[in-house]
Every structure is written in C-alpha cells, then in structure tokens.
Amino acid sequence: MEITSHLLAFAGFFLLALLYNQWRVRIGSHKIKGMLAPEPSGALPIIGHLHKLRGQNPIARTLGAMADKVGPIFMIRLGMKPALVISSHEAVKECFTTNDKAFAARPMSSQGKHLGYNYAVFGFSSYGKYWLKIRKLIKLELLSSRRLETLKNVQAFEVETVIKDLYTLCKSNEGNQAKVVISEWVERLTFNIITRMIAGKRYFDSFSHVNDGEAQAAQRIGKNIKAFLYAAGVPIISDLIPFLGCFDLLGQVKSMKRIARELDSVAGSWIEEHSMRRLRGSEPTDKLDFIDVMLSEIEDDAYGHKRETIIKATAMSLILGGFETSSLNLTWLLSILLNNKHALKQAQEELDLKDHDRLDGIVVKGEDGPIGFNVF
Structure with a gap:
C-alpha cells in the first residue's frame, strides 16, 4: 500500500x-x-529534441540536416532548455564579433558548480567584473611575452630531455627499431612543461622510468584531468530537465564531486608549498612560476570567491586548457608527418640548418614564398 x-x-x-x-x-x-528562430518539428514534451540527436550519425550531421530543412539559424529544445543553432558564416560573425559581449555569458550548469569551483574557473564564469579581472591577470601577468620569455628555458629543457631519452631507448635496443607509443611521450612532455610553468613541479624525471612515486602521481592527475574534460562535455540530465535536479540518476554529480576533490587536493598542495616557501623567504625572484605570480597579484577575496579558490581555479583553467589540447595536436602533427614522407624529410632538413631562426625563402608548388609567412 x-x-x-x-x-x-x-x-x-x-x-x-x-x-x-x-x-x-x-x-x-x-x-x-x-521573434524566435524557427524550430524543427518532432519535439516531445519534457525531452524536446533530445531523441533526434541520438543514433549512429554524429550530432553535427544531424544538426546539418535540420539546417537544410529550416534554415541556417534555428532553435531546438535540449530537454526543457532552448538552444540556438547557427550554421552560417554571417550568423557566426554577428554573434561572436558584433555581439560578442552578449554571447560571453555562460549558462548555469552542474559542471560550473561542481567542477568549476562554483563558477570560479575562467571557462565557466560569465562576462562580468570577475571575468574581466581574471582575463586581465592571465593576459598581462601569466601569459605575457615577458613572463613566457623568462620560462622558455623550461620548454627547451623538457624537449631536450625527451630527445635524449628517445636516443637512449634506441641505443639500448642495439641499433634495432624500438617501439614507441608517441602519444604517451607527448603527454608526459606536455604535462611536465605545463606543471613546471604553473607550479614549478616536474613529475616525470625520466621518460624511460615512469614507475616512481612522482610519475604515478602524474598519471593519477592526468587521469583525473581527462575525466574532468569528459565530464565537462557530457550533458547532465538535471540541467536539461530541472525538476530532476534532486535525483542523481546516473551518478553524474557524484562523479564530478569526486573528480573535483582529487584535483582540488593537488592544487591545494601546490599553493601550500608556495606559501611556505614565501614565508621562509626562499622564493626565486627571477624565475617565478604562475602560482608565485598569483600569490603576489591576488591579495584578497574577490567577487564572492576566496583568494585560495581563485588561485586554484585559475591554475586548473590553465592546465585543463593546455594539457590535452597541446598533446593531441602534437600527436596528430607527428602522425601526419610520418604518413607524408616528403613533408617529414623537409622538416628534418629544416631542423638540420644551423641558422634557422627564419627561412630565407621557401618554394611551394613552384612558387616562392615570402619571408615569415605562415602555412595552414
């Protein structure tokens, strides 16, 4: 009963x-x-057009088919939430150039709350005073030309270390071919560069030996970063259907909280180390990492967030934005070079040049290219 x-x-x-x-x-x-853009037919109560987006076809192709029927600008309903779909160059320019401030806002989401330090992470926060403050800090202090110039030796050292380890691996194989999982090596290289620039931490001491404590810690952090990026891109049921917010049906919120705790613990330990070093007066003034800079520049709580939270959120923003993107791009670049032998040979010849700060000229399909041009 x-x-x-x-x-x-x-x-x-x-x-x-x-x-x-x-x-x-x-x-x-x-x-x-x-006043609204047209809406494709077939929306159902509660779930909207969600059932139209499932299946074998990529979502981009499904939305493209809808655009062919109703036009380049249309509305769909993701659960109970409306969404605008644009698929023309003119509309994109109108949204993100002419009206970029209007589109700089971010919707409230479970990811922003649980993964983004309650919207303190730059990518989850909406346009406003806090967003402008963090953007200014990143642009003028953390990623300025002067700051990156002081840290360029970090990149040079890590690349040199990778090359030496690859050489050692080949030499230990007595001149025979050695199997290398290049994606893993690139991930370790990228991870070392980013964590050294942000927190002064180097986790992979040798790429040939990855079973020590620091390397295992790096693997755990890397695993949580990948889990973060996956969770950040997965639709949350309670966001699409708000009245289900009290039910964590698929355990998505529980998973996000666990990931956030793991990464928060890492960022917290970095800040504690830097704070203790500042108290002892052993802070290097010539080669400050990003956390050193933030501890100096961010002195008080601001816009509803604690000072420590802002520093942790900004550090995580930089790691999340730079780690997987850089490693994936480098891996794809190397795979393309390996599959195009003529381009690989050309790259090797360029690297063999003694003075290659800039090329005196280049020939592409019989045409001379001007000095200093980019090829995409």
Missing part, C-alpha cells in the same frame, strides 16, 4: 511538471511569437 502511494505521488508530480512545461512553452510562444 505504501509503495502504491509513493508511485501515485511520483506520477502526480511528473504530470504536474509536464503540464507546467507545456503551459510555459505556450505562454512564451504567444508573448514573443515571430
């Missing part, structure tokens, strides 16, 4: 939510009729 009453209560709650959603859609459509 008790189970039946619970089922009836849940069914009644679901029916009320369904009716309320239909009422909101109908009232909203009457108020702004003619």
